[in-house]
Amino acid sequence: MNQIAPERPKVDTKPEPSLYATHQKVYPRAVKGRVRNIKWAVLVVLLALYYVVPWFRWDRGPGVPDQAVLVDISHARLFFLWIELWPQEVYFLTGALVLGAIGLFAVTSLYGRLWCGFTCPQTVWTDLFMWVERRIEGDRNARMKLDQGAKGGRWWKLKLSKHAAWLFIAMATGGAWIMYFNDAPTVTWAMLTGQASLSVYGFFALFTATTYVLAGAAREQVCTYMCPWPRFQGAMLDDNSLVVTYRDWRGEPRGKPDTAHGDCVDCKACVHVCPTGIDIRDGQQLECIGCGLCVDACDDVMAKLGREKGLVAFETLKNLAASQAAVAGMEPGPARHAAGMAARVPQKKVRPRTLIYSGAILGVVAIMLGAWMLRATLTLSVERDRAPLFVQLSDGGIRNGYTLKLANKTRGEDLHLALVLDGPQGLQLTVQDTGEDAAGRPILTTRDDGITQWRALVTAPPGLRLGDNTPLTFRLVDGAGRTLVTQRSAFMGPRR
Amino acid sequence: MPTKIEKDSITGQETTGHEWDGLKELNTPLPKWWLYTFYATILFAAVWVVLYPAIPVQGWTGLTGWTARGALPAQMDAERARQAPILARLREVSAEQIAADPELRGFALAGGRVGFANNCAGCHGAGGQGAAGGFPSLADDDWLWGGGFEAIHTTITHGVRAGESDEERGIAMPAFLTTGMLTQAQINDTAEFVLSLSGRSTDAAAAERGREPYAENCASCHGEQGEGNRDLGAPRLNDQIWLYGGDRASVVRSIAYSRAGVMPAWRGRLDPAMINMITVYVHALGGGE
Numbered sequence: 001m002n003q004i005a006p007e008r009p010k011v012d013t014k015p016e017p018s019l020y021a022t023h024q025k026v027y028p029r030a031v032k033g034r035v036r037n038i039k040w041a042v043l044v045v046l047l048a049l050y051y052v053v054p055w056f057r058w059d060r061g062p063g064v065p066d067q068a069v070l071v072d073i074s075h076a077r078l079f080f081l082w083i084e085l086w087p088q089e090v091y092f093l094t095g096a097l098v099l100g101a102i103g104l105f106a107v108t109s110l111y112g113r114l115w116c117g118f119t120c121p122q123t124v125w126t127d128l129f130m131w132v133e134r135r136i137e138g139d140r141n142a143r144m145k146l147d148q149g150a151k152g153g154r155w156w157k158l159k160l161s162k163h164a165a166w167l168f169i170a171m172a173t174g175g176a177w178i179m180y181f182n183d184a185p186t187v188t189w190a191m192l193t194g195q196a197s198l199s200v201y202g203f204f205a206l207f208t209a210t211t212y213v214l215a216g217a218a219r220e221q222v223c224t225y226m227c228p229w230p231r232f233q234g235a236m237l238d239d240n241s242l243v244v245t246y247r248d249w250r251g252e253p254r255g256k257p258d259t260a261h262g263d264c265v266d267c268k269a270c271v272h273v274c275p276t277g278i279d280i281r282d283g284q285q286l287e288c289i290g291c292g293l294c295v296d297a298c299d300d301v302m303a304k305l306g307r308e309k310g311l312v313a314f315e316t317l318k319n320l321a322a323s324q325a326a327v328a329g330m331e332p333g334p335a336r337h338a339a340g341m342a343a344r345v346p347q348k349k350v351r352p353r354t355l356i357y358s359g360a361i362l363g364v365v366a367i368m369l370g371a372w373m374l375r376a377t378l379t380l381s382v383e384r385d386r387a388p389l390f391v392q393l394s395d396g397g398i399r400n401g402y403t404l405k406l407a408n409k410t411r412g413e414d415l416h417l418a419l420v421l422d423g424p425q426g427l428q429l430t431v432q433d434t435g436e437d438a439a440g441r442p443i444l445t446t447r448d449d450g451i452t453q454w455r456a457l458v459t460a461p462p463g464l465r466l467g468d469n470t471p472l473t474f475r476l477v478d479g480a481g482r483t484l485v486t487q488r489s490a491f492m493g494p495r496r
Numbered sequence: 497m498p499t500k501i502e503k504d505s506i507t508g509q510e511t512t513g514h515e516w517d518g519l520k521e522l523n524t525p526l527p528k529w530w531l532y533t534f535y536a537t538i539l540f541a542a543v544w545v546v547l548y549p550a551i552p553v554q555g556w557t558g559l560t561g562w563t564a565r566g567a568l569p570a571q572m573d574a575e576r577a578r579q580a581p582i583l584a585r586l587r588e589v590s591a592e593q594i595a596a597d598p599e600l601r602g603f604a605l606a607g608g609r610v611g612f613a614n615n616c617a618g619c620h621g622a623g624g625q626g627a628a629g630g631f632p633s634l635a636d637d638d639w640l641w642g643g644g645f646e647a648i649h650t651t652i653t654h655g656v657r658a659g660e661s662d663e664e665r666g667i668a669m670p671a672f673l674t675t676g677m678l679t680q681a682q683i684n685d686t687a688e689f690v691l692s693l694s695g696r697s698t699d700a701a702a703a704e705r706g707r708e709p710y711a712e713n714c715a716s717c718h719g720e721q722g723e724g725n726r727d728l729g730a731p732r733l734n735d736q737i738w739l740y741g742g743d744r745a746s747v748v749r750s751i752a753y754s755r756a757g758v759m760p761a762w763r764g765r766l767d768p769a770m771i772n773m774i775t776v777y778v779h780a781l782g783g784g785e
Contacts, residue, residue: 019512019523019526020526021527221529225527225530386623387621387625388621388625391625392736393637393737394636394637394638394735394737395735395736399782401623401635401782430783433595457783462736
């Protein structure tokens, strides 16, 4: 009898792989070009905004902070230019964040990871730290040599000056963060003279440390391992999104600059400039932040070789596939390049997802604008007593108690308003500790920028037989007889 | 130890060797620093357990000796020190003056609410709604011993029938049946008359018969027309509020065996500032007098 041995899968035999990867330090080379210039411009504008904005003043009158942008935690107010928000209006902030999120989705579906590559604080500060590093330790090769060489006096000098410069920037960054929550000149002077509170120094230390660690040491590790955004950005991208792409149909086969090879001369310039240390020629990767520095690097090489730029480019995957199909079987050379480029079509910007994102943006903007325009600067809240639900009086009448809270969000004027009760005829309204106007209506005086609380009693005399739950409305009327605010409540009594 | 390493044919990546129903897990190594961060958190927890009371054993405090209970007195002292100036003012002035000062009034209403919930609500109910069986509502317009600031303050300070001092609310109603002052029949008639004072009598003849025993035995405290007497704590009998029930049987029982609610004296138990604050709070509940 022949025995048939089961076929075993072919496997390599080598040491067990580690479940943990050692960090490979990335040494990005400096690069010049159009994308780099845009990145520098964005970096300068964003950093200038971040460090300078807390110092802008905005006169709001006496006794009010004059800082243009201020989150005043201790007084529970948010100041943004002419806007002043109370904590219960935090939904305006929520709306802004929702808008930011959908905007991010829309931009990503059109132009790829613009946020990651150009404007994310992690990218901006890492770029700044790398610039400092380059000024002190030199470019890629010099830095690699320095790290591989002996730790002599020069090593110590360069490393110490680099970390000192980093720490200085980190402290400026941590310090500026504090200023958004405190009056900038006051808190700066207090911090410099040792007068600031422990929490100010604590947050200063926290944000200094995070800036230093995230931009100095963690860098691309943040994008690759910590940030959730790269994990789900794939849901926003499709074939029509612009992404940083290597045009393999033009570059392959890689090799010497002759007629037998494609345009890629395998100089690895794109790899050396990459801040996350990947090879864009491997295709779309999670680690790619879409900064486009490899585009600049490759364009530079192509220009020197006298070839068309754009071997690495912001390109849609749809065009990439079209070009690939058009040049199938062609030999490297200008004809293949022309055929590939001719197959491209303009980016399709109007797509279901961009329409949906745009619609969502418009919807949220409309809601927020509407909410802003309908925002009440005077609000009345009415809390009916729950214990007791109602009180039986000596004469057999029924009385309900209410707590009225009047919030006056305006500055500079106290309001004197008459309280009117709309309900069944015969109900009597009294408010404790307040006067009455000529018509006998209770007058509620609210101080500016504050909440005033009142206790109101509504009495149904014995003859007035109401049900166990009667709706009624409180109304505040100004001197001219206009109703400024209404609030509905109820009058409870025994079941009849 | 050498082992068999399989490569995924599509990605070229090594697998972990784990397989479920044909699905193989790719080996995507975690960065080492992530692992070290995890170790650091374990180390942090270990240090924490040594320094702070993390083990639920009586008397275990950790090396620092810190406990939440131990830290409380210092926090309470700090809060008391913060409140000391306003509490000193609340002790010096009368409840009426507190109510007239917006700042003191706001503080007193907030403090009085808490003081009332801690000390008074057990009998008088949340919000002073009262309870059946002789615990009067403080939210209505009926006051046994007076509803002014002064009267409420006196009641809280000295209590009712608490045996605390001469100033207390101490007078009690006799039990007319037990002492033999009235017969059961007279009591029944008197009760009918009492009900008639608030228009609740259903037996006009009995009520008329009760007029005389009422005038002789009850009117001295409760008044000719049942208007009550606050100096004696004698309730009004001609209104719609009945502390011990307004039906005939309840009134008969009240006359026959008497009623006498008690309330402790709060002087010495509560800070004078707190008594003032509760006075202002109670006065605001039902509008006071």
